[in-house]
Amino acid sequence: HWIWQRSIALWHRTWRGYLDRAASTAEPGRAVVAGVVLGDRWEFNESMNQRWRDAGVFHALSVSGLHLAVVALGVLALLRRIVSLLPWGRRCDPVRVVAAPALLLALGYTLLTGGQVATWRSLLAVTFVVAARAAHVRVDRARVWGLVALLMLALAPLDMFDPSFQLTFVATYALIRLPSMAANDLEAVPRWRRIGRWLSASVRTSVWV
Secondary structure, three states, X not given: OXXXXXXXXXXXXXXXXXXXHHOOOOHHHHHHHHHHHHOOOOOOOHHHHHHHHHOOOHHHHOOOHHHHHHHHHHHHHHHHHHHHHOOOHHHOOHHHHHHHHHHHHHHHHHXXXXXXXXXXXXXXXXXXXXXXXXXXOXXXXXXXXXXXXXXXXXXXXXXXXXXXXXXXXXXXXXXXXXXXXXXXXXXXXOHHHHHXXXXXXXXXXXXXX
């Protein structure tokens, strides 16, 4: 257990070094990049924290389930593309080939960013979705939602009374049940109407949630 923790800490410091060299030399720039990518806020003082809270964007500094989903599905799409370009790639299902490596990298990112509850929830959901795609099984979003909720409650039953847990799963379920606009409904309308419908759908989604 101690060796495992030391390995993760070393990995975190290594990636933090990469980010420090790639980011702006100014301290606020480094701090923001580290916060957004790794959820590392140790360089933020109370004044900086308060300014981000006042702007209403403090949540951007904490690695959330969205970060994990973007990383996992982005890596999956990239690896799938690489495999499809290989000479033997057309003779197999690229998703089946890259599913395990993509999920391992997603697990690595979860541990690298501190293993927050939100990222574990997202990792479970992504795992079910990727496994279903690899097995050519239709993904039922409501069932994935239910499985993740049951697994999280099996591990920590008292989370049911946690406002964070409640808001996450209620909001996600609202998005799942929200009627979606078919793509072919937008193809037959002018571009300016598409923009109007997109803005209308954005407002409607927020109200629905």
